[in-house]
Amino acid sequence: MAWLSLILAGLCEALGVVTINKLNNSRNWQSLLVLILGFGAxxxxxxxxxxxxxxxxxxxxxxxxxxxxxxxxGIMIYGESKDWRRIACIAVILGAAVGLKLVG
Structure with a gap:
C-alpha cells in the first residue's frame, strides 16, 4: 500500500507542477484550488x-x-519539445527511481 501511496503522491505532484503553469497563464480561483489540492494530496x-x-x-x-x-x-498539454534527448533524460529519471526500488 505504501508504494501505491507513493505513486499517487508523485502523480499529484506532477498535477501541481502543471497547474503552476496554468495559473501563470490564467489567474483564476479554480486553478489555484487545483494547485493547492494537488500539492496537498x-x-x-x-x-x-x-x-x-x-x-x-x-x-x-x-x-x-x-x-x-x-x-x-508539459509535452502533452503545452506542446513542449519532444526532442529525443529530452525523452531520454526523462527515461533516465524513471530508470533511476526503479533502480532505487530494486536495490532497496
Whole structure:
C-alpha cells in the first residue's frame, strides 16, 4: 500500500507542477484550488508512504515521478519539445527511481 501511496503522491505532484503553469497563464480561483489540492494530496500520500518506506527512497521516487510526470504533461498539454534527448533524460529519471526500488 505504501508504494501505491507513493505513486499517487508523485502523480499529484506532477498535477501541481502543471497547474503552476496554468495559473501563470490564467489567474483564476479554480486553478489555484487545483494547485493547492494537488500539492496537498501529494504531501499527504508521501507522508503515508514514508511510514513504511525509507525516507531517501521515498523522496527520490516522489521527486522522480513528479519531475518526469511534469515534463511529460508539459509535452502533452503545452506542446513542449519532444526532442529525443529530452525523452531520454526523462527515461533516465524513471530508470533511476526503479533502480532505487530494486536495490532497496
Amino acid at each position: 501529494s504531501f499527504v500520500f508521501l507522508a503515508y508512504a514514508m511510514k513504511t518506506l525509507p525516507m531517501g527512497t521515498a523522496y527520490a521516487i516522489w521527486t522522480g515521478i513528479g519531475s518526469a510526470g511534469g515534463a511529460l504533461l
